[in-house]
Amino acid sequence: xxxxxxxxxxxxxxxxxxxxxxxxxxxxxxxxxxxxxxxxxxxxxxxxxxxxxxxxxxxxxxxxxxxxxxxxxxxxxxxxxxxxxxxxxxxxxxxxxxxxxxxxxxxxxxxxxxxxxxxxxxxxxxxxxxxxxxxxxxxxxxxxxxxxxxxxxxxxxxxxxxxxxxxxxxxxxxxxxxxxxxxxxxxxxxxxxxxxxxxxxxxxxxxxxxxxxxxxxxxxxxxxxxxxxxxxxxxxxxxxxxxxxxxxxxxxxxxxxxxxxxxxxxxxxxxxxxxxxxxxxxxxxxxxxxxxxxxxxxxxxxxxxxxxxxxxxxxxxxxxxxxxxxxxxxxxxxxxxxxxxxxxxxxxxxxxxxxxxxxxxxxxxxxxxxxxxxxxxxxxxxxxxxxxxxxxxxxxxxxxxxxxxxxxxxxxxxxxxxxxxxxxxxxxx
Numbered sequence: 235x236x237x238x239x240x241x242x243x244x245x246x247x248x249x250x251x252x253x254x255x256x257x258x259x260x261x262x263x264x265x266x267x268x269x270x271x272x273x274x275x276x277x278x279x280x281x282x283x284x285x286x287x288x289x290x291x292x293x294x295x296x297x298x299x300x301x302x303x304x305x306x307x308x309x310x311x312x313x314x315x316x317x318x319x320x321x322x323x324x325x326x327x328x329x330x331x332x333x334x335x336x337x338x339x340x341x342x343x344x345x346x347x348x349x350x351x352x353x354x355x356x357x358x359x360x361x362x363x364x365x366x367x368x369x370x371x372x373x374x375x376x377x378x379x380x381x382x383x384x385x386x387x388x389x390x391x392x393x394x395x396x397x398x399x400x401x402x403x404x405x406x407x408x409x410x411x412x413x414x415x416x417x418x419x420x421x422x423x424x425x426x427x428x429x430x431x432x433x434x435x436x437x438x439x440x441x442x443x444x445x446x447x448x449x450x451x452x453x454x455x456x457x458x459x460x461x462x463x464x465x466x467x468x469x470x471x472x473x474x475x476x477x478x479x480x481x482x483x484x485x486x487x488x489x490x491x492x493x494x495x496x497x498x499x500x501x502x503x504x505x506x507x508x509x510x511x512x513x514x515x516x517x518x519x520x521x522x523x524x525x526x527x528x529x530x531x532x533x534x535x536x537x538x539x540x541x542x543x544x545x546x547x548x549x550x551x552x553x554x555x556x557x558x559x560x561x562x563x564x565x566x567x568x569x570x571x572x573x574x575x576x577x578x579x580x581x582x583x584x585x586x587x588x589x590x591x592x593x594x595x596x597x598x599x600x601x602x603x604x605x606x607x608x609x610x611x612x613x614x615x616x617x618x619x620x621x622x623x624x625x626x627x628x629x630x631x632x633x634x635x636x637x638x639x640x641x642x643x644x645x646x647x648x649x650x651x652x653x654x655x656x657x658x659x660x661x662x663x
Contacts, residue, residue, distance in 0.1 A: 237278035241266035262614055265626065270297025273639045273646070275626060283626040286636045286650065291452070291484050293516030294561065296639045302515045302560050309556035318346065318550040325555035332562050333509070333524055336493055340503040341524035345542070346550040350483035350510040351385025353521035354445070356544055357506045358389050360525060361443040361477045364532035367540050375437065376408070377430075377444040377476075380415040383453030384445060384481055393445050396453050411437070415451065416459035419593050423459060427466045434474040443477035443505070448495035449597055452484040455633035456602035458595050464499035471505075477529070478504040483521070487512035488573050489637065491598035493565055505529060515561045520554035569640065573599055576642035583647035587655060591634075601636045605658070608632035612661065619660040623653040634658075 242263040250256065251264060268278045273296050275283045285293060295302065309325060316323060330344035345360070347353045358376060365373035378384065378393040385391070391400045392408040400407065411433055416426040434441065448464055451457035471478040485495040486509050492498055494507060506529070510521035533542050548554075580601050588594045591603040605612060613629040620627045629635070636650065 238266045238281075239263075241278055258614070262618060265621070272296040272298075273641045281624075283621065283624055284638075284650065284653070286625055286627040286638050288512075288637050288639055289516055290511070291489075291637050292511045292514075293639050294487060294512045295515055295564065296641050297516070299515060301564065302517050302557050305556045305560035306517060306553055309553050313552045315548065315551055315553070317547070319545060323550075323552050323555075325552045325559060326550040329522075329555045329558050329562070332559070333522065337503050337507070337524065341507055341526060343525050343527070343530040345523040345525070345544075346555075347510075347521035347523065348519050348546055348548060349521050350481075350508070351387045351390045352546070353483065353508040353510055353523050354384045354390040354393070354479075354481060355387055356523045357445070357479045357508055357525075358393070358443070359544060360523065360529060360542060361479065361506070363542060364477075364529045365442055367532040367535075372440050373442045373476075375441045376410040377433065377441055378410050378412060379426075379446055379451065380412050381417075381451055381454035381457060382412075382415075382445070382447060383451065384447075399453075411441070415454070415457060416463040417451075417454075417457045418459050418595070419457070423463050427463060427470070430467060431470055434470055434476060438474035438476055441474075441476050443479050444471055445479040445481055447481050448485055449490050449498065450485050450495070450600060453630060455604070455630045456595070456600060456635045458597055458602075461498040461500065464496065465501040468499065468501035468504065472502070477506065479506040479508065480504040481508045483508055483510040485600075487561065488565065488570055488640070489599050491570070491574060491577065493570065513561060514554050514557040515564075517557045518551070518554040520551065520558055573640055576640060576647075579642050579644050579647040580636070580650075582644070583651040584654075587651060590655075590658065599637065599640065599642075602633055603635075605629075605632045605634060605662075609661065615661050616657060620653065620657045622660070623656050625650075625653045625657065627654075627657075 245264050246259045266278045267275045269276050273284055275285050313323060333344060334342045345356055347356050362374055376393050378395060380395055382395050384393045386399055388406055391403055393410045394400050395412050413433055414426040414429045416423040468478060480496050482495055496504060505526055507524045514520050533540055577598050581596060584601060592606050594603040612632050616629050
């Protein structure tokens with residue numbers, strides 16, 4: 235038995251893998267990864283795989299990035315952790331200040347969480363509680379888009395409309411309003427906005443917030459829509475006095491061509507922006523909830539019960555904050571300009587694939603297409619076939635997507651397009 239086979243077998247016996255039907259691991263064995271370098275992952279037998287989905291959308295600059303590692307190591311020698319209740323530290327303060335500056339100070343208060351789902355929970359709680367503190371106790375309903383995904387904790391699942399995640403827990407969940415998606419493939423953006431207007435006009439006295447994934451609905455199958463929808467949505471939430479939460483956990487940190495996807499809307503800032511995943515460049519877990527003075531001010535009181543009593547032991551961990559500050563350093567040094575050139579390389583390389591697939595689409599460093607008449611278990615079969623072409627990629631249903639690290643040049647883009655095309659040949663043969 236090879237090293238990889240041995241580690242995979244041990245993992246099947248001892249590790250409960252996330253988002254995985256464990257009974258399928260005999261047919262789809264986990265890849266035993268020993269190390270990472272740049273866009274490549276290497277298994278314990280020395281085989282390499284291009285990390286085309288950035289290890290669940292977290293890796294920005296490649297694996298084992300020296301700048302990120304040096305920042306973490308320096309912080310490790312100084313202060314690995316201290317509680318953020320009653321204490322503070324430079325990395326957290328600096329990170330909060332820098333993210334606020336990227337919104338022109340509009341979102342000047344940062345609350346720290348551990349992961350994307352916890353950020354969603356925090357924002358939902360802050361929205362409801364802020365209305366409650368202002369005497370509007372009836373504003374307790376939430377709104378999300380059809381096919382939206384915001385995480386898998388109970389509150390986050392309540393605003394998630396991907397049935398495979400939520401159906402088992404449906405009896406435990408709050409009932410959110412689900413409104414039509416502006417999915418560009420349906421050419422129904424105006425209708426989606428009108429549906430939102432109808433709901434808000436009828437229920438705004440009871441609705442606390444609307445939550446959206448700006449520009450791209452990730453787990454829905456990389457559903458893309460125009461910035462104009464966000465502008466219209468912001469106008470509606472302003473008109474009807476409802477909070478707007480922009481869940482940028484997947485699409486923030488430069489993925490769509492701007493640091494915040496929201497920047498492309500041309501609209502006023504939302505009441506909340508959520509960040510996680512790429513904010514530490516794929517090194518350590520961290521999430522942030524950025525919000526306004528108006529929301530923050532609703533909790534300002536000598537009465538402890540009016541405070542936001544939410545925490546976890548590693549809130550604002552200095553190591554994770556140091557990594558996030560190193561990520562922001564990279565953007566300050568011109569990463570977005572590099573990304574635009576890299577996105578163009580992907581566009582050119584994948585153009586030849588268009589006749590074979592449906593709805594080839596791209597925004598920034600995210601490219602996707604749908605496979606018509608995909609065979610049963612397409613995502614699993616594509617994932618396994620891609621391994622033979624040195625490609626680690628996980629389709630969503632019949633949608634193949636790439637969200638690679640920011641390390642793309644013309645040669646790499648051409649190699650990726652060739653590997654994806656060969657994998658399609660294998661699966662559709």
